[in-house]
Amino acid sequence: MKIRYSVKTAFHGLKASKSRSLLTILGIVIGITGIMLIVSIGSGAEKLILTEIGGLGADTIVIRPGQEPTGPSDIAQTLFSDSIKKRDLVALSKKSNVPDLETMAPVVFVSGGASFGGETYSPTIFGWSAEFMGNTLNIYPEQGEYFGDAEISDRASVAVIGAKVKEELFGDVDPLGKYITIKNHKFRVMAVLPKKGQLLFFNVDEVVIIPYTTAQTYITGTDYYQEILAKARSADVVDIAVVDITRTLRELHNISDPSKDDFYVETQQGLATQVQTIIQVLTIFLTSVVAISLVVGGIGVMNIMLVSVSERVKEIGLRKAVGATKSDISKQFLLEAIMLTGAGGAIGIFLGTMLSLLSAVVLAKGLNLNWNFSFPLVGALLGFGVSLLVGVVFGLYPAKKAAEKTAIEALRYE
Amino acid sequence: MALIEVATLEKTFEFDGVATRVLKGITFGIEKGEFVAIMGPSGSGKSTLLHILGLLDDITRGTYFFDGQSVEQMDELAQAAFRNQRMGFVFQAFNLLSRISVMDNVKLPLAYSKVPEKTWNNVAFQSLQAVGLEHRIDYQPTRLSGGERQRAAIARALVNNPEVIFADEPTGNLDSKSGEHVMGILDGLNKKLKHTIILVTHDVNIAKYAHRVIKIKDGQIESDKHH
Numbered sequence: 001m002k003i004r005y006s007v008k009t010a011f012h013g014l015k016a017s018k019s020r021s022l023l024t025i026l027g028i029v030i031g032i033t034g035i036m037l038i039v040s041i042g043s044g045a046e047k048l049i050l051t052e053i054g055g056l057g058a059d060t061i062v063i064r065p066g067q068e069p070t071g072p073s074d075i076a077q078t079l080f081s082d083s084i085k086k087r088d089l090v091a092l093s094k095k096s097n098v099p100d101l102e103t104m105a106p107v108v109f110v111s112g113g114a115s116f117g118g119e120t121y122s123p124t125i126f127g128w129s130a131e132f133m134g135n136t137l138n139i140y141p142e143q144g145e146y147f148g149d150a151e152i153s154d155r156a157s158v159a160v161i162g163a164k165v166k167e168e169l170f171g172d173v174d175p176l177g178k179y180i181t182i183k184n185h186k187f188r189v190m191a192v193l194p195k196k197g198q199l200l201f202f203n204v205d206e207v208v209i210i211p212y213t214t215a216q217t218y219i220t221g222t223d224y225y226q227e228i229l230a231k232a233r234s235a236d237v238v239d240i241a242v243v244d245i246t247r248t249l250r251e252l253h254n255i256s257d258p259s260k261d262d263f264y265v266e267t268q269q270g271l272a273t274q275v276q277t278i279i280q281v282l283t284i285f286l287t288s289v290v291a292i293s294l295v296v297g298g299i300g301v302m303n304i305m306l307v308s309v310s311e312r313v314k315e316i317g318l319r320k321a322v323g324a325t326k327s328d329i330s331k332q333f334l335l336e337a338i339m340l341t342g343a344g345g346a347i348g349i350f351l352g353t354m355l356s357l358l359s360a361v362v363l364a365k366g367l368n369l370n371w372n373f374s375f376p377l378v379g380a381l382l383g384f385g386v387s388l389l390v391g392v393v394f395g396l397y398p399a400k401k402a403a404e405k406t407a408i409e410a411l412r413y414e
Numbered sequence: 415m416a417l418i419e420v421a422t423l424e425k426t427f428e429f430d431g432v433a434t435r436v437l438k439g440i441t442f443g444i445e446k447g448e449f450v451a452i453m454g455p456s457g458s459g460k461s462t463l464l465h466i467l468g469l470l471d472d473i474t475r476g477t478y479f480f481d482g483q484s485v486e487q488m489d490e491l492a493q494a495a496f497r498n499q500r501m502g503f504v505f506q507a508f509n510l511l512s513r514i515s516v517m518d519n520v521k522l523p524l525a526y527s528k529v530p531e532k533t534w535n536n537v538a539f540q541s542l543q544a545v546g547l548e549h550r551i552d553y554q555p556t557r558l559s560g561g562e563r564q565r566a567a568i569a570r571a572l573v574n575n576p577e578v579i580f581a582d583e584p585t586g587n588l589d590s591k592s593g594e595h596v597m598g599i600l601d602g603l604n605k606k607l608k609h610t611i612i613l614v615t616h617d618v619n620i621a622k623y624a625h626r627v628i629k630i631k632d633g634q635i636e637s638d639k640h641h
C-alpha cells in the first residue's frame with residue numbers, strides 16, 4: 001500500500017474523531033512540553049552559572065578563613081572567622097612561597113548605608129582593590145579611574161561606585177570628586193562602574209568599593225579578611241599554586257593535621273564541575289519524572305486505539321475483502337498511533353519552546369539574570385523521538401489486534 | 415479445468431464449543447464467463463459457500479482450485495492479492511465506508527493494488543460510469559438511495575477489472591425497480607465484458623438472469639440446472 005495514501009487514510013481516521021484525538025494526545029503534549037522545559041531551563045541555568053564562574057576566570061583562586069563549608073549553615077562561620085589576616089597576605093605574596101601567583105586582593109565585607117546630600121542608599125560595600133576587581137572581571141570604569149596599590153597602602157578615603165548607586169545618590173549630578181558618607185566617614189568618589197547587573201555573587205550596579213585597608217581602619221575595626229582573591233599566572237598552574245598556598249598557610253598557622261585547617265582554598269574548575277554535575281543529576285531526575293507522564297499518555301493512546309479498532313472492525317473486514325493484507329491493516333493502525341503521538345510531540349515541542357522562551361524572558365527581565373534563551377534542540381529531538389516511540393510501542397498491540405480477524409469475521413461483527 | 419473447482423467442500427463453525435456443520439460436501443465447477451445463481455432456503459449455507467469462493471472465509475475440509483491453483487496452498491498475501499485482482503464482492507448490506515466519498519470508496523481496492531496512484535481517479539471514474547453514478551462521485555454514501563449504494567458497491571467490485579464477481583443477494587435490500595437496474599448492470603457485465611458472475615438469491619425473478627441455477631439445501635447440492 002502506498003505511503004501517501006496510508007498517511008491520508010490515517011489522517012481521515014483521526015479527523016473523524018477530532019476531539020477524542022486531541023484529548024488522547026494531551027498526555028503526550030504535557031510530557032513533551034515538560035521535557036522541553038526541563039532541558040531548556042537546565043541548560044540555561046548551566047550556561048548562566050558557568051559564564052558567571054567563567055567571569056572570574058579559570059586562573060582565579062579564592063582563599064577563605066574557617067573550615068570548608070559542607071552546608072549552608074557553615075557559611076556563617078566563614079564570615080566571622082579571623083584566621084586570614086595581613087601576615088597571610090604577606091606570606092602568600094612572597095615568590096619564594098607561591099611562585100605562580102600574579103596578583104592578590106583581600107576582600108572585607110562592610111555593612112551599612114551610604115549617603116550624599118540628603119540622599120541615602122544601602123549598597124553592597126566591599127573593602128577590596130578596585131583595580132584587581134576591574135582586571136579579573138574585565139570591567140572598565142565608565143567615568144574616572146580605579147584606585148590601586150597606592151591608595152590601598154595610604155588607606156586613602158576613596159570609593160568606586162556602581163551605576164545604581166550613582167543614580168540613587170547623585171541623580172544627574174556628576175559624582176566624580178564628590179564625597180559620600182559611609183558610617184560617618186567621607187569617601188571621595190574616584191570612578192563610576194558601567195551598568196552590568198548581577199555578576200557572580202554581587203550586583204555590580206549596587207556596589208561601593210573602597211580600599212580594604214581603609215575599610216578595616218575606619219569602619220570595621222577588624223584585622224581579618226573574609227577572603228583573598230588571587231590570580232595565578234595561568235590556568236595550568238592553578239593546581240600547583242593551590243598546593244603552595246596550602247603549605248604556606250599551614251606552616252604559618254602551625255597546622256600539621258590537615259583536618260584542623262582553619263582556611264580553605266577554592267578554584268573555579270572544581271566549582272564548575274560541581275555545578276554541572278548537580279544540574280545534570282537534576283535534569284535526569286526531572287526527565288524521568290516526566291517520562292512517567294509519557295508512559296501514562298502512551299497507555300491513553302493504546303486505549304483509544306483499541307476503541308478505534310473495535311469501532312472500525314467492519315471497515316477492517318471490508319478492506320480485507322477488497323485485498324488488504326494483515327500487514328496493510330496493522331500498518332494503518334500503527335501509522336494512526338504514530339501520527340497521533342507525533343502530533344502530540346510536535347504540539348509539545350511548540351508549547352515547550354514557547355514556555356521556555358517565556359521563562360527565559362521572565363528570568364532575564366524579572367530577576368535581572370544574564371539568562372540567554374537557546375532553542376532546546378536536544379530536548380526537541382529527544383521529545384519527538386520519544387513521542388514517535390510511544391506511538392510504536394503502544395500502537396503495536398491494537399494494530400496487531402485489528403489485523404487478526406478474517407475478513408468475514410470482521411464484516412459480521414456487530 | 416474450470417475457473418472454479420470445488421470438491422467435497424465442507425465447512426463447520428465452532429462457537430462456544432458447539433460445532434455447526436454448515437456445508438456437507440459440495441462439488442461443482444464453474445467455467446469462465448458463466449452467470450450462476452445459487453438458491454436455497456434461509457440458513458442452507460449459500461452465503462457461507464459464497465464467502466469461501468470469494469476467499470473471505472476458510473475451508474474446513476475438501477478442495478478449492480481457482481484457475482488451477484489450490485487455494486489452501488496459497489499464503490495470506492497471495493489470497494489477498496487474488497481478492498484484490500481477480501475477484502470482486504458485492505454484499506447485501508453494501509458495506510460502503512460512510513466517512514469517505516463514493517469516489518474514495520470505489521478507489522479502495524486500488525489502494526491495495528499495484529495501479530499507480532495518479533491513475534486512480536480515472537479508473538474509479540470509469541467504474542462509476544459503468545454503473546451510471548458519475549454524477550454522485552463526491553457524495554457521502556449516506557446521501558445515496560439504496561439502489562445507488564449498491565451500484566457504488568458494484569463499481570467498487572469492478573474497479574480492478576476482476577474475472578469473477580460474487581454477489582450475495584445484491585437486490586435483497588432494494589425495491590424491485592432498483593433491483594432490476596442493478597441486475598441489468600450485472601447482466602451487461604456478463605454479456606458484454608464476459609465477467610463470470612456468481613450470485614446468491616432467494617428471488618426466482620432475479621435467478622432468471624442466470625444461465626445456471628445451483629440449489630442448495632441443508633448444506634448440500636439439491637440440483638444444478640442450466641437453462
Ligand SMILES: Nc1ncnc2c1ncn2[C@@H]1O[C@H](COP(=O)(O)OP(=O)(O)OP(=O)(O)O)[C@@H](O)[C@H]1O
Nearest residue numbers: 427428429434436455456457458459460461462463
Ligand atoms: N460464524 C458463524 N458461526 C456459527 N454459525 C454460523 C456462522 N456463520 C453462519 N453460521 C450458520 O451457518 C448456517 C448457514 O448460514 P448462511 O449465512 O450461509 O445461510 P444462508 O443460506 O446464506 O441464509 P440466508 O438466506 O438467510 O442468508 C446458519 O445456520 C448460520 O447460523
Ligand SMILES: [Mg+2]
Nearest residue numbers: 460461462582
Ligand atoms: Mg445469506
